[in-house]
Amino acid sequence: MAAAVLRLARSKPFAFGVGFSCVKTSVSDLIVQVGVERREEIDWRRNASFAAFGFGYLGIVQYTLYVPVFGRLFPGAAAFAAKPLRDKLADPKGLATLAAQVFLDQCVHHPFAYFPAFYATKELVTRGNVELALSKWKENFWADLQALWQVWVPATILNFAFSPMWLRIPVVASTSLLWTMILSTMRGKTHDVEQGVAVHSDILLEEGEVEDPILGAHVSARTMELFRKGLARRNTSAETHFVVTASGADRVGLVNKLAHRIYEGGGSIAESKMMRIEDDFTIVMHVTAPKGTSLKSDIMDFHPLDKLEVRAREVGVRKDKPVARLRLTGKDRPGIVFEITQIFTSLGYNIDELNTDTVPGNWFLLELFASHASFQHSSSKDKVLLETKLNQIQTDLDLKLDLSWVKDH
Known part of the structure; x- marks a missing residue:
């Protein structure tokens, strides 16, 4: 089976690279939704958007850059990758070519092409806009690069130094999938947010600020932060x-x-x-x-x-876990927090986390209220009643509500 896959990758490198990237990005998002966000129901619309991103950008654009473009810019790259390690170390021209490829990928391609596309896709999926995406890209520029380089500089060196040209995209996709799985495993077991501590005060950043190895966790400042927190909390007994x-x-x-x-x-x-x-x-x-x-x-x-x-x-360390998470936006008015929390309280739900914020309006936009909250309950018997009441208040107060259920542990 493995031999057949490799033969396909070698004989049809473009089609294989694009398809592999598409599937990988879809699988990465599924891992995040199930293992990190603990969703009870998969958001297939979001998953399809990320699969399209994997197909178009990670597949077509990155393949074009790594294979035909780099192949023309660095005609000796393929021959260098095929050499034994001892010969590589004795080839200063080949090492310089390797360094140039890594530089272009990590210092030009990723900061000025990949990350803008990364943030734009996230915003479009969450019904944001490109202007906000570019603002986040600029705000997180250096932090994202520092996090990216910690993983991808060594990974890219190994990839460009040892992989034949046709294997470059599958290696990139496999590395980012592995990163997603590591984050999902560590985040899924440590549950930083589920210990009832807010991670970020700006709740207008999408829910992904809490759950954001989104897009297959191509390393960013946020995913690196999640990784470090998970690593630091493997043993909290002491x-x-x-x-x-x-x-x-x-x-x-x-x-x-x-x-x-x-x-x-x-x-x-x-x-x-x-x-x-x-x-x-x-x-x-x-x-x-x-x-x-x-x-x-x-x-x-x-x-x-x-x-x-x-x-x-x-x-003490929290043992109970939230079973419901709520995100809402709408026109600001007095009493929104009271009326929403009253519903949860009346059904026996305890508020684990509550973040609220308002965005000032102007002459053509109303003042916007936004909130993100998580709730805990000893059982899930009131799910239907809770959803019914929230649907009613969503209509009454003209709010947009997004309720998600955490899987039982």
Whole structure:
């Protein structure tokens, strides 16, 4: 079977590369939806969009770049890849050609072509717009590149150094699929968000800010963050967990000073959420530290110096999991949060996480309200009633609601 696949890849490299990339991207999204987002029902529209992205960009565009374009720009690339390792190391011209290919791919192609297409596809799938996609691309530019290079510079060196031209696209697709599976495994077992701690304060960034190895997890700043958090939490039995809150008059350097105090005390900031209202600053952090640490007293001693009201309390690791997640948008009006949470509360659901935000309107756009929340319940017997009530309030308040169920654990 493997031999037949390789023969097909060698005899029809373009068709195989495009098809493989299409299937890989579809499978990657399915892994994310099932293993990371814990969806009970697959969003096939989204999956089809990503499959199309894999077919068009990852397949056609990247194949064109890596094979015919690089083949013409670097005519000795194929011969270099076929050489034994000892001969490669003794070939300075071939090594220079390899370095040039990696540079063009990682410093030109990815930052200025792949990532804009990456963000544009995500926005179109979530009914956003290209202008917002370009804004995110610019905002995350350097962070995305640093994360990308940690995985893809060594992966690309190995690919371009050892793979024949016809195998380049399948190797790229397989590497990104492996990355998706690693994220899904680590994220699916650690459940950072399901421990009830908000990851990001800007809820106008799609739900993917919490669940965003989307698009097959071609390494970005967000997916690298998920990976590191998952790696850091493989063993939490020897850790103490704290909730730290700090508030006071806003001024430059407060977060840096507080983070430095936590670092000096041996602590690590697992999650944080900051808000500034007018001249007032507030931050909430989930901090972990080795058992027996004096971190709590170290943090509490911070506020006399900078006139911050700082509190730190030890908490246990959450065991229960949210069973429902809700995302909503609509025209801002008083009482939306009350009426939505009243429905969940009346049916016995506990609010695990709640983020809200408003976008100011102008002369042709109304003020927009957006929220993302997760809820926990000991059973799922009230699913139908909950969905019925939410459908009714969606009509009454003219909201767009998206309710998703987390699979039972």
